[in-house]
Amino acid sequence: MSERPESAGKGEVFDPGSIRRPFAILNRDLAWLDNAATTQRPEPVLKAMDQFYRLHNANTRRSVHRLGAEATAAYEGARAAVAAFIGAKSPAEIVFTGGTTASINLAVAGFARWEIGPGDEVWVSAMEHHSNWVPWQEAVKGVGASLKVIPLTSDGRLDLAAFRKGLSAHRAKWVAATWVSNVLGAANDVRAICAAAHAAGARVLVDGAQGVAHLPADVAAMDCDFFAFSGHKMYGPMGIGALWGRGELLEQMHPSIFGGEMIARVDEQTSTWAEVPYRFEGGTPHVAGAVGLAAAIEWVRALPPAAHEHVANLAREAAERLAALKDVRVWGPAEGRVSLVSFSVKGVHAHDVAQVLDSRGIAVRAGHMCAQPLMRRLGIESAVRASFAPYNTTDEIRRLLEGVRAAQELFT
């Protein structure tokens, strides 16, 4: 892995060029500022997946031949890498899924829905992505339970005081909260959310999708019950992600994908399940994806602290410079931006801003960002989002600002 960035100590000037090199796609004339939607993948990730298919491809766990053993070793090695990456006690606590959405749905269908009943309350935060909102709507539907929303403070953080006050020790069953908002950009105090929820007897599922690429993940320190994330937002492949659950909870969780790989014994009328976590992974797994995810984890872990500081600095600088523009409103708290900034341009629709930016080779996200309830609370239909990775540069922020000004000139 010669492409791995050389480590730089805190305070040293960080050179994004050293990070950029293994990302062939960035050689296109492109400022990729849509990392919160999906990052690009470095060469070691692509190579790991390529080599799996070229040299080791086989189905896992059920093959006697040597390739089967190699594929199984690669897949289980990836599971161990994920476990170590997020501070799980054991690889058995890691369920591979298709991504964050699949992980959340698995936890809701296999666990939450079995214990939510009449009079129960499920809390979601106002800044949840649809993927951590809609499954909970479905979970309370038709069983006499209700959905409660952790509101926002005026500066765009979660109002934890209101949450604590509204939590009912008798009724609260589940709390769904995002680690880092995909719109507002700041990290939530998930540890405080978990403490309050647990004190009320509720369980917590944390959506880690926007955090894992940028912040050290530690499910034990968070003290959450379930944690979901995707590979593709952290330089890994699309189509792979993981659900972590406390070991004792996964033992109680019901499988919801039935078929091959997940069984112990099948009789004509009934079946028994394989052990955890295999019982949740029905069907042939995405082995190449898991291998790519493991390579991405290795790549992220090798990033110097300065790379993460660089990303936070880019987000802060972009937010400050955008906010200084006339008729531009920046959303979310001023302090504590992890990696992104969302903004609105008065009189110019987000899609039109994004289209003008695209014509200048700048890729941003525009729209509701899969957070329509949050958008409504902010009083907007859509916004523009620039999101950063270590390979982005200050010059790309300059281009972003020039593009925003060009959009203003064109439309106003």
Place this chain on the structure above:
Amino acid sequence: MNDIYQATLLAHAKNPHGAGRVPAGSEDAEALNTACGDEIRLKLSWTSGGGLERMTYELHGCAVSMASASMAARRLEGMLPSEIATMAAAFAARLGHAGFAEEWGDFQAFNGIEKYPARIHCAMLVWQALEKALANKRNEK
């Protein structure tokens, strides 16, 4: 860039014909662009002769959707429902494919939109609302 934001399109987007308030609940039809959350509420009034007297819409949308609605509001005035339906079908068939010949007037601004497939939905938004409004009108009879 100028393919999509031509002067004609910008002129409509900045001063849209027919844009106005259509309070929720008073519309004849609404349509939603699920990709971005943009929405339009449409109200049609008809002359005693059965032609379109006025099309009013409240649109929260981008320049492309706004221009499309504005062009439609101007073009469709006076047309019978059957003529509007024919035009809607022709518009949908041409947008992003054969494009618009001279007789389509301002709609020629959408020629070249095929290079921006994500924006085809934006140009279609008003037409989806129109088709729904016509269907609702037929069902009322």
